[in-house]
Amino acid sequence: MTGTPIVNRGVRKLPNHLDLAAAALLRSRRIRISGSGAGSFALANLAAQIPGYLQLIVDGSIAPPTRVFPLSQVSAAWGAASASGTRVVVAPG
Numbered sequence: 001m002t003g004t005p006i007v008n009r010g011v012r013k014l015p016n017h018l019d020l021a022a023a024a025l026l027r028s029r030r031i032r033i034s035g036s037g038a039g040s041f042a043l044a045n046l047a048a049q050i051p052g053y054l055q056l057i058v059d060g061s062i063a064p065p066t067r068v069f070p071l072s073q074v075s076a077a078w079g080a081a082s083a084s085g086t087r088v089v090v091a092p093g
Contacts (some may be wrong), residue, residue, distance in 0.1 A: 032060075034086060038076070064086045064087060065086045065087060066086060066088070066089050067080060067086045067087070067088050067089070068089045068090075068091055069089070069090050069091070070091060070092075070093045071090055071091065071092050071093065072093075073090075074090055077090045
């Protein structure tokens with residue numbers, strides 16, 4: 001690839017009959033497609049953001065959705081984890 005690549009950060013799944021993104025075509029062009037998966041960002045940038053995010057939680061500025069279960073109810077917690085989008089936390093007690 002030579003020159004400045006074209007960067008597309010808004011890739012969406014197209015219906016099968018409109019899927020124009022054949023692998024050979026993409027490899028032969030100056031285009032880089034970034035998604036939202038693990039390869040779409042630098043891990044060092046993510047790691048640098050974690051302490052600030054954790055501090056916001058500690059300060060009470062943000063409250064991630066959680067549901068706390070005592071350790072004695074771990075089996076109920078296990079079932080709740082798969083049934084909801086809320087993060088389940090098992091704590092001693």
